[in-house]
Amino acid sequence: MHDGEFNLEVPQEVSRATIDALIKGHTGYCNLTGIDVLKSALIERCFQQHNKLYNPAEILVSNGSSQALFMLMKCMLSNADEILIPNPCWPAYRSYIELNGGIAVDYEMGNKGLDIVEIRKLVTFKTKALIINSPHNPTGLTLKRQDILELVALSEEFGFLLISDEAYEGIIFGSSEYVSPLDFMGDSSLLVVTRTFSKLFSMSGFRIGYMFADRKIIDRCSTLQGVMTDNACTFAQHGALAAITLPKSILKKRVDELQHRAYYCHQLLSTTFDIVRPQGGFYLFPDVSRVLGATWNSDIQFVDDLLNVKSVSTTPGSSYGMKDHIRISIASVNEAEIKEACGRIVDFVHHR
Numbered sequence: 001m002h003d004g005e006f007n008l009e010v011p012q013e014v015s016r017a018t019i020d021a022l023i024k025g026h027t028g029y030c031n032l033t034g035i036d037v038l039k040s041a042l043i044e045r046c047f048q049q050h051n052k053l054y055n056p057a058e059i060l061v062s063n064g065s066s067q068a069l070f071m072l073m074k075c076m077l078s079n080a081d082e083i084l085i086p087n088p089c090w091p092a093y094r095s096y097i098e099l100n101g102g103i104a105v106d107y108e109m110g111n112k113g114l115d116i117v118e119i120r121k122l123v124t125f126k127t128k129a130l131i132i133n134s135p136h137n138p139t140g141l142t143l144k145r146q147d148i149l150e151l152v153a154l155s156e157e158f159g160f161l162l163i164s165d166e167a168y169e170g171i172i173f174g175s176s177e178y179v180s181p182l183d184f185m186g187d188s189s190l191l192v193v194t195r196t197f198s199k200l201f202s203m204s205g206f207r208i209g210y211m212f213a214d215r216k217i218i219d220r221c222s223t224l225q226g227v228m229t230d231n232a233c234t235f236a237q238h239g240a241l242a243a244i245t246l247p248k249s250i251l252k253k254r255v256d257e258l259q260h261r262a263y264y265c266h267q268l269l270s271t272t273f274d275i276v277r278p279q280g281g282f283y284l285f286p287d288v289s290r291v292l293g294a295t296w297n298s299d300i301q302f303v304d305d306l307l308n309v310k311s312v313s314t315t316p317g318s319s320y321g322m323k324d325h326i327r328i329s330i331a332s333v334n335e336a337e338i339k340e341a342c343g344r345i346v347d348f349v350h351h352r
């Protein structure tokens with residue numbers, strides 16, 4: 001239960017379009033910033049969703065959104081610049097920042113929303129950007145409209161970039177709301193949005209992600225991408241184009257499946273751990289502090305023992321910057337496997 005990859009098959013429409021592109025010979029280099037049809041379709045989709053119209057010079061298709069985020073840090077940071085990141089968070093943010101000479105400054109990603117007063121105190125003249133990630137890896141929480149509105153205001157007041165990592169875009173459960181700063185940002189030169197085909201569409205191996213940003217940022221990142229990898233895989237981009245034109249019913253089925261798994265897993269574990277019901281994405285993030293006791297001295301030891309004794313693989317919260325928690329992914333396990341794994345976890349805790 002540690003994989004961040006959805007095990008439903010890639011939709012057939014996507015596989016067919018990719019194979020078709022190969023057969024038709026879309027196998028060479030293409031426009032460095034992405035094939036025009038895909039960029040236009042992504043711009044159109046963003047307009048439909050958020051009423052925000054980007055220009056083709058303001059989008060870059062990359063080798064997964066990881067590459068977009070790394071390039072952004074490379075292009076933006078000079079010595080000891082600071083980037084505010086949520087705690088806990090996907091560990092790559094810290095690596096991208098530190099590998100590029102920056103300093104990651106944690107702000108708390110609490111269960112009850114963000115504490116904007118505390119975040120404001122962390123802003124210094126060195127603050128270059130603040131990263132948000134909603135739905136969130138690892139907590140499964142989504143940011144509230146009010147939180148995003150306040151972050152947008154903070155970014156505009158201090159002039160730092162707001163980077164919205166929307167890797168789990170579209171994977172929203174129940175009555176939770178999907179809100180993006182794309183809905184509110186007045187000064188769009190301060191907004192960067194990264195998205196990916198890896199999660200909802202199960203296309204992690206296609207390595208197609210993209211970034212919307214001010215054209216100056218896109219220009220610098222494209223130059224970098226040109227010397228690093230050149231364009232993202234040409235025929236995979238044709239597959240991505242098919243993914244965004246999929247009927248809504250197919251996407252709904254995929255989200256329903258994830259929601260069913262997430263709620264079921266929550267139900268099975270909620271009497272043993274303090275655990276928040278996920279609002280979107282792939283993950284649950286139970287607090288294990290109550291059960292560690294004298295048996296396990298840390299979440300790392302708990303996770304190791306759980307693997308060794310019960311053959312259930314999870315990830316320690318410490319890897320995401322927050323000890324006394326574990327991350328559970330429901331992306332690559334079916335209902336029967338969730339039942340079996342959660343049964344083992346509960347047994348592990350109660351019969352230590």
Ligand SMILES: Cc1ncc(COP(=O)(O)O)c(C=O)c1O
Nearest residue numbers: 064065066090137167196198209
């Ligand atoms: C929060 C978050 N952002 C970005 C990514 C990057 O995904 P990719 O590079 O496959 O687009 C991941 C992958 O796990 C993630 O969890």
